Amino acid sequence: MTLWGGRFESSPAQAMAALSRSVGFDWRLAPYEIEVNLVHLSNLIEQSIVTKDDGAKIKAALMELASDIGSGKFKYTPEDEDVHSAIERGLIEKCGPVGGAIRAGRSRNDLVVTDFKLYLVDHLLEVASEVSNLVKAFNAQSEKHLDVIAPGFTHTQHAQPITFAQELSKHSHALLRDIDRVFDWLDRNNLSPFGAGALAGSSIQKDPEKSGVALGFNGAMANSIDAVSDRDFAAEALFIIAMLGVHLSRIGEEFILWSSTEFNWVAIDDAYATGSSIMPQKKNADVAELARGKSGRFIGNLTSLLVVLKAMPFAYNRDLQEDKEPVFDSVDQLLILLPALTGMVATAKFNKAQISKTASSGFSLATEIADFLAKKQIPFSIAHEVAGECVKFCEKSGIELHEITDDQLLKIHPALTKDLRALLNLEGAISSRTSAMATSKKSVSQAVTQLNKEITKVDAEISKHQKRLSGMIRS
Template sequence: MWKGRFSENTADIVLNYSQSLDVDWCLAPFDIQGSLAHAQMLVSVGLLTPDEGLRMEQGLKQILREIEEDKFKPSIELEDVHMNIEHRLTEILGSLGEKLHTGRSRNDQIATTVRLFLRDKLADFQEKMRALLEVLLGRAKAHLYVVVPGYTHLQQAQPISLGHYWMAHFQAFRRDYTRLQAALDGMQECPLGSGALAGSTLPLDRFFTSEALGFQSPSENSLDSVAQRDYLLDYHYFATGFAIHCSRLSEDLVIYNSQEFGWINLPDAFCTGSSMMPQKKNPDVLELTRGRTGQIIGHLLDLIISLKGLPMTYNRDLQEDKRGLLASLTAVEAILSIFPPFLSQVEADQDRAILGFQNGLTLATDVAEYLVGKGIPFREAHWKAGQVVRYCLDHNCSLFQLSLSEWQDLVPEVEEDLLPLLDLKTSVSRRQTYGGTSFSEVNRQIDHGWNWIKSIKIIANKAKS
C-alpha cells in the first residue's frame, strides 16, 4: 500500500511484529459497515457513479458473507483488517476496489470501526446489566424480612434487613449502568472523513456518513478525531467500577458463606469441590471474579499509560489499545453472563444469622438512642450504653438476658419501655430514616428500583427503534 515511497519490501520480521490481525479481525463486519456508508457518501458527492457504488456495495456484502462463512482467510502481509478487506474487494472488482479508500485514512477508519464495534457491545452489556439489576431487586424482595448482621471493619455493627444489603449492591450497579450509558454517549460523534489528520481536499460529506452510521454528528476537529481515545477510557472507567463492585460483592459472599459465618448459602451448581478433600464446597465463581477484576483494572492502566505521552496526532502505539479493550470486554461479558443466574439462587439461613446475634451487643446503639429519647445527651448516652456492654462482657452474659432491675442498676434512666425494643426485627423496623434499613423503607427502595428499571427499558426501546 505504500511501496511507491520505498525501495525495498517490508521485512517479514517487521510484518509479523506490526500486524494486528490477531486483534482486529473480529472488527471486520463493522469495518465493512463503515465502508458501505463511505461508498454511499462517495456516490452522493459524485466521486463514484451510482453503478460503481452499487457494484462496490455488492462486493463488500460478498466479502461479509465470505467472512461469516469462514471462507475468507486474512493475510498478515496486508497487516490489518482494513487492508485485507480492501485487497479482497480489489480482487473482486478490479481497479474499482482501489477507489474505496478515496478521502479516507486508516486513522479515521479504525476510529470509526472501533466505535461501531464498541457501540454494539455496550448495547448488549446494557441488557445484561438490566438483568443483573432485576435479580438484585428480586433477592431484596425475597430477603426483605431476613435479619442479618451489618458490618463495619468486618465487626458486627447493627442488625439490618438482608434486603437492604442487596439494595446497597443494586445502587452500586445502578451507578455502573449510568457510567455505561455515559460511555455510549461518548461515542456519538463520527470521525470518518477526518482523514489521516487534516481532513481532505475532496468534497466529502461527513454529515452523510455520520447519519448513515447512526451517529449524532461528525466529530468537530480532525486532529482530535484521530488522536483521542477518550471513548475507550470511558468504557474502561465503567468496566473498572463494575468489576470492583463485583469483586466486593464476591468477597462478601465468600465470607458470609464460610463455616464461621454460614448465613449465606451458595447454589451447588455454581460451586466446585476439592480434588482431595471430600467435604469442600468452593466458591470458585466468586474467587475467579475477584481475580479477573485485577485484569480489568490493569487494562485501564495500560491504556492510560499508553496515552499519557503521545504527541498529536496518530501514533502506532494506538494499535495496541484494542488488545486490552478486547480482553476487558471478554472478562466483563463473562461476569455479566454468570452473575444473574448465580445470584438469583443465593439463599439465606436466618437461623444461622440469628446465632451471630446471641450476645445482643449489636443493639447497643438502640440503647444509646433510647436514652437520647429520654433527654440524655448523645455522648453521655453512648458512654452509658458502653458501660452496659462492658458489664455483659465481664459477666459473660447477653444483653437480652438482663432483667429490668439489672438495667436500672446500670442505667437508672431505663424504664420498662426499653425491653420491647431489644428485639432484632424491632430494631430493624424502627430505622425508618430515608434510605435506612427498616422493612418499609427497603420496600420503598425496591419499588423505586423497579420504577427506574422500567424507565431505562423505555429509553432502551426508543433507542432501538
C-alpha cells in the first residue's frame, strides 16, 4: 500500500518500488507510530475533524492493532511501502475507510522523525542502563583489588607503579561520561517535531506543544522546517555510541593483553570465552575481541550518517530514508555487546601475584628519585638527569632501582641520602601520591566509593525517565 499516487497515471516501476520500500527496516517504529497516531487522533476529535463515534472506532482499532503488532499477528506485507502505509492499511482493515481520516493534518515527514526520536529516547535509556551495569562490575572488581600494586603503562612500556584498582576503575569514569552524554542528549533533544506537517506546519495541528507533552516530550520544536529536516539527534546518538564503542574497545584490548600467556594477569570465565576448532588447548577472549571489532562498526555508522546529512538542502529530502539503518544497527549491536562484556568483567579472576610481580621492573621507580631531589630544591632538569644516571648504573649492574645501595646512590649524587630509601619501593611510591585523583590506596578507595555514589544517582535518573514514559503504549 502507498499513501500517494492520486496524480499519477501509472504505478511505479518494480525497480523504483524496490528502491523506495523501507518497511523492511522501519517496521520497528510501528509501536511509536501507534503512539503518535493516538495523540493525533485526540487532536482530530477535539477539532471535530473526526466525530467522537468515528474517533472511538479508530482508537479501538489502533489499540487492537498495537496488540496485534506486539504479538506478531499483524505484519507488514511486500506491498507495503513503509511502516506508515502498513499501519494505515491495518487500520482501514479493522475499521473501514474512516481509518484513513487519521492522515489529516500530518505528513510522513513529521511522523517518521517523531517515531524515530521516540525510538531513540527509549533505546538510549536502555543503553544507559546496560552501561550502568558495566560500571558496577568494574567498581566491584576495583574494590577487590585495592591492595594489589601493578605496573602502570604509557606507550605500552612500564612507567610507574599504581594501585591496580585505579587501573580498573578508570573505565568506570569513562563509562559514566558516556551515560552523562545520554542525559545531555535527552535534555537537548526532548522536543517534539510532530505538527510540522510536510514542512510548513499544519492548520489542523494547532497545538504541537500539547501533542509533544502527550508523547512524553518536554514540548515542541520551534521551526517546522527544522523539525522535519533535523537529524542532529540521530547523529549525536551515533556519536555517543561510537564514543562508548571506543571505550569498550579499550577495555577489550586490555583484557586481550592481560589474558595472554605473556601477561597471565586474568583468567576469563569459560562462559565468556570460546575455543579453537583445531587447537584443543585454546581459550580465546572473543567477547573482548568483538568489543574491539564492533567499535569500528559504530564509528562507521556515525560516519555514514554524517555523509548523508552533508549539504542537505531546504526541508525533507528522501536521502533521509538512510538515517535509520545506521542507528538501528548500532543500537542492536551495542545492546548485544554490553551484557556479554559486563559478564566478562564481573566474572574475571585476576592473578594478583602475577600482576604485582613486575610492578617495579623496567625502573618504574625512577620518578621517585627525581621527585625526591626536586623536593630538596634541586632543579628538576638536574634531578631528571640524576635519576637517569641511576637507571644507567642499574642497567650496567644488572639490578633494579630498589636494589641500589645507599653508598652507590651517594656516589651518583650527594643529595641522594638514605631517606630516599623510604620512597624507593613500591609501597612508598604508591602511598606518596595522595591527591584525590592519584594512586594511593586511600585515594583510590575514596574514588571508588564516590563512583558507587554516582552510579546510584545515575540509576535513579534512568528510573525517573523510564517511569515518566511507563504509561505509553510503546512501553
